[in-house]
Amino acid sequence: MYKINAESKGLVSHGVSACAGCALELIFRNVLDVLGEDTIIVIPPGCSALFSGYGKETAVKIPGAQMTLEATAACCTGIKRGLLAQGNTHTTVLGFAGDGGTVDIGLQSLSGMMERMEKVIYVCYDNEAYMNTGIQGSSSTPLGASTTTTPAGKPTKRKDLVGIAAAHDIPYAATASVAYLTDLRKKVKKAKETDGPSLLHIHAPCPTGWRYDPAKTIEIARAAVETGCWILCEFENGKWVINKPLKELKPVGAYLKAQGRFNNLKEHDIAQLQIQVRDHYARFIEKAKLN
Ligand SMILES: Cc1ncc(C[n+]2csc(CCOP(=O)(O)OP(=O)(O)O)c2C)c(N)n1
Ligand code: SF4
Numbered sequence: 001m002y003k004i005n006a007e008s009k010g011l012v013s014h015g016v017s018a019c020a021g022c023a024l025e026l027i028f029r030n031v032l033d034v035l036g037e038d039t040i041i042v043i044p045p046g047c048s049a050l051f052s053g054y055g056k057e058t059a060v061k062i063p064g065a066q067m068t069l070e071a072t073a074a075c076c077t078g079i080k081r082g083l084l085a086q087g088n089t090h091t092t093v094l095g096f097a098g099d100g101g102t103v104d105i106g107l108q109s110l111s112g113m114m115e116r117m118e119k120v121i122y123v124c125y126d127n128e129a130y131m132n133t134g135i136q137g138s139s140s141t142p143l144g145a146s147t148t149t150t151p152a153g154k155p156t157k158r159k160d161l162v163g164i165a166a167a168h169d170i171p172y173a174a175t176a177s178v179a180y181l182t183d184l185r186k187k188v189k190k191a192k193e194t195d196g197p198s199l200l201h202i203h204a205p206c207p208t209g210w211r212y213d214p215a216k217t218i219e220i221a222r223a224a225v226e227t228g229c230w231i232l233c234e235f236e237n238g239k240w241v242i243n244k245p246l247k248e249l250k251p252v253g254a255y256l257k258a259q260g261r262f263n264n265l266k267e268h269d270i271a272q273l274q275i276q277v278r279d280h281y282a283r284f285i286e287k288a289k290l291n
């Protein structure tokens with residue numbers, strides 16, 4: 001039997017094993033708080049798996065399974081189909097995976113789940129690297145960021161996960177940020193009410209891997225949005241919406257310089273990144289206008 005700390009409030013106990021200042025913890029608590037206890041969670045290896053408990057202890061007060069890194073979405077499908085076979089249409093099935101387990105290793109099973117239009121909520125908390133195994137670069141690591149596999153800075157851009165979900169024409173996909181918790185919680189609620197697959201891509205600043213002061217997690221998350229490095233958007237029933245359209249983006253320099261993983265960037269690299277972020281944002285606005 002797993003032991004849980006039943007005295008703590010909410011569906012996640014206190015005293016979890018995440019690092020100080022970890023955004024994943026905030027995401028985990030808020031997502032479960034909105035979804036409620038009639039939820040089954042599937043977690044692959046990664047920081048969220050250790051967060052949820054190890055050995056004979058768990059921090060999470062709902063049923064769940066730890067899956068392989070490849071198969072979160074496939075496992076969610078199996079659980080959902082099993083519930084439906086029992087006549088249970090009310091229990092929410094939630095996949096909760098990191099960026100590596102989503103945009104790289106679990107992408108095939110996620111694609112299959114979306115193509116089959118399974119009624120599953122899939123949350124990718126994105127700390128922009130394989131943190132749990134020693135900060136290796138993933139295909140969600142942004143251009144220029146130093147990781148243990150890209151020590152001189154990642155030479156390529158990141159994948160666009162919400163764009164990939166939209167290409168499957170699922171009914172609801174969105175990005176979110178811990179700096180905008182009301183918006184995040186509203187999106188989780190929408191995902192719960194969606195009749196079909198929904199995907200939430202949530203920015204998860206990680207003081208350990210990004211090398212910044214753990215007290216600054218919300219500041220860093222907000223700066224990512226204000227500079228256009230993380231765009232808050234929704235793809236709902238075929239239409240794109242930018243949630244906080246910005247007339248002017250803040251310069252990326254302060255955001256990058258606050259994080260040790262960008263220490264290797266020279267001023268001309270930052271200038272190049274600035275152009276790339278502005279271009280990406282402008283293209284996104286054009287895409288939303290095409291609705
Ligand atoms: C197929 C496979 N490759 C590698 C691993 C080893 N592994 C376990 S956790 C992990 C990191 C996962 O990274 P991410 O999904 O981004 O989650 P994070 O640790 O950043 O929270 C890796 C590579 C594995 N379990 N399975
Ligand atoms: S390594 Fe990063 S994501 Fe993982 S628990 Fe620590 S702060 Fe959170």
Ligand SMILES: [Mg+2]
Pocket residue numbers: 098099100126127128129130131138
């Ligand atoms: Mg990760």
